[in-house]
Amino acid sequence: MAKEKQVFFCKECGYESAKWLGQCPGCHSWNAFVEEKITVGAQKHSSKRSVVAPTSILDVTTADESRIKTNIGELDRVLGGGIVKGSLVLVGGDPGIGKSTILLQMCRNLVEGEHKILYVSGEESPSQIKMRAERIGSFAKEMLLLCDNDMDNVSASIQKVCPDVVVIDSIQTMLVDEISSAPGTVTQVREVTARLMQLAKAHEVAIFIVGHVTKEGTVAGPRTLEHMVDSVLYFEGDNNNGFRILRGVKNRFGSTNEIGVFTMTETGLKEVDNPSQVMLNGRPVGVPGSVVVSSIEGTRPIFIELQTLVCQTNFNMPRRTSVGVDYNRVNLIMAVLEKRAGLNLWGYDAYVSVAGGMRISDPAVDLGIACAIASGYKNKPISDDVMIIGEIGLAGEIRGVSSVQQRVKEAVKMGFRTCVIPKSNYDKAMESLGVKIVCVSTLMEALSIMQG
Numbered sequence: 509m510a511k512e513k514q515v516f517f518c519k520e521c522g523y524e525s526a527k528w529l530g531q532c533p534g535c536h537s538w539n540a541f542v543e544e545k546i547t548v549g550a551q552k553h554s555s556k557r558s559v560v561a562p563t564s565i566l567d568v569t570t571a572d573e574s575r576i577k578t579n580i581g582e583l584d585r586v587l588g589g590g591i592v593k594g595s596l597v598l599v600g601g602d603p604g605i606g607k608s609t610i611l612l613q614m615c616r617n618l619v620e621g622e623h624k625i626l627y628v629s630g631e632e633s634p635s636q637i638k639m640r641a642e643r644i645g646s647f648a649k650e651m652l653l654l655c656d657n658d659m660d661n662v663s664a665s666i667q668k669v670c671p672d673v674v675v676i677d678s679i680q681t682m683l684v685d686e687i688s689s690a691p692g693t694v695t696q697v698r699e700v701t702a703r704l705m706q707l708a709k710a711h712e713v714a715i716f717i718v719g720h721v722t723k724e725g726t727v728a729g730p731r732t733l734e735h736m737v738d739s740v741l742y743f744e745g746d747n748n749n750g751f752r753i754l755r756g757v758k759n760r761f762g763s764t765n766e767i768g769v770f771t772m773t774e775t776g777l778k779e780v781d782n783p784s785q786v787m788l789n790g791r792p793v794g795v796p797g798s799v800v801v802s803s804i805e806g807t808r809p810i811f812i813e814l815q816t817l818v819c820q821t822n823f824n825m826p827r828r829t830s831v832g833v834d835y836n837r838v839n840l841i842m843a844v845l846e847k848r849a850g851l852n853l854w855g856y857d858a859y860v861s862v863a864g865g866m867r868i869s870d871p872a873v874d875l876g877i878a879c880a881i882a883s884g885y886k887n888k889p890i891s892d893d894v895m896i897i898g899e900i901g902l903a904g905e906i907r908g909v910s911s912v913q914q915r916v917k918e919a920v921k922m923g924f925r926t927c928v929i930p931k932s933n934y935d936k937a938m939e940s941l942g943v944k945i946v947c948v949s950t951l952m953e954a955l956s957i958m959q960g
């Protein structure tokens with residue numbers, strides 16, 4: 509007999525509890541429990557599964573590693589070279605960032621390559637999808653649309669049509685009938701994903717799931733969703749400057765942290781071939797506090813302009829803000845500047861920002877942040893043909909960073925004349941690249957070069 513039961517789930521990690529709790533014992537987040545009704549005993553469990561014997565790893569063949577190219581270079585890059593058959597990919601991002609647009613553009617390219625596509629939308633009607641399709645350039649070949657949110661129908665369609673790629677827009681609108689809670693709740697999202705996973709693996713179909721994100725920036729629903737899928741892609745960027753960055757945060761079939769850069773235009777998303785060029789566009793010349801750094805995003809270096817504004821504070825506590833770089837990192841670098849380089853920053857407000865709306869976490873930008881703050885503080889500009897990389901230690905030492913050769917080569921390509929790098933990264937081969945290499949081992953040394 510089916511019986512309805514009331515349970516509480518943690519929104520963050522999916523922890524289940526019989527009563528409401530203030531703090532989740534699973535992930536320690538506060539106020540994350542939501543009430544849901546589940547039906548116990550209604551699900552039909554298939555009788556005992558067939559017994560599967562263990563296999564030797566030597567007998568496993570991996571012949572079917574072929575990937576389907578989407579022909580959107582930046583998307584292929586983030587996916588690790590194309591779509592893997594039977595994979596489950598989660599695409600997250602703020603509303604209106606372009607998740608539906610990029611997936612529709614992908615579908616158009618795929619149908620042109622004679623792939624069978626099923627586009628499932630629980631949010632839009634066929635005519636709305638058609639309207640969007642017309643904006644991005646019309647479809648020449650057939651693509652199947654299904655505007656429904658019932659998982660049973662979706663599942664039946666997938667089995668009937670046998671497509672190569674399925675798009676589910678979005679996971680929060682899909683519904684499994686046997687579960688009494690509303691679409692978008694923890695139990696529903698988890699169950700829908702589990703079913704999609706089974707379909708993907710059983711029928712070798714690649715499934716793209718669109719997921720809305722919460723205010724905190726994670727996919728709404730349990731964090732477990734991210735563990736279940738094969739790849740997680742996040743769309744980021746602010747709506748004002750038109751850049752859209754697609755970031756791979758998890759990828760079972762390729763490297764993570766690879767990014768793809770797009771701009772939103774009248775006719776859909778366009779790839780940006782040279783992100784460094786675009787990020788440095790419109791850079792002020794000869795202004796104190798501006799410096800160019802290089803951040804490794806996935807496998808390629810991207811050049812970004814860091815801007816700082818240092819001005820006398822009018823309050824007891826100086827104000828510090830950072831956009832695009834970690835706030836605590838900025839505070840730490842300022843403390844090192846005070847202690848090891850003798851800059852009296854305590855009386856100054858400091859604002860640090862990454863131009864172009866990117867978020868960087870590469871520690872190699874530390875020295876750039878320090879030089880930009882020092883430049884702003886001393887009101888002395890840093891020459892605009894200098895690129896700076898290096899990680900800062902608490903003793904004021906400059907530590908080595910990764911992929912220096914690659915960054916220097918990119919600097920040459922972009923027309924920079926001088927590269928400031930950590931001494932431990934120096935390699936004789938760099939001399940022949942046609943750019944002046946300045947090696948520094950301490951923060952003091954780096955700052956004295958800046959002044960000279």
Ligand code: TYD
Pocket residue numbers: 601602603604605606607608609610640643644772773774775776777
């Ligand atoms: P959409 O893909 O619907 O966002 P999501 O699915 O992530 O919520 O993108 C919608 C935004 O993109 C909307 O603000 C309009 C804009 N847009 C364009 O500027 N050009 C276009 O060609 C398209 C299709 C959308």
Ligand code: MG
Pocket residue numbers: 607608609677
């Ligand atoms: Mg959408």
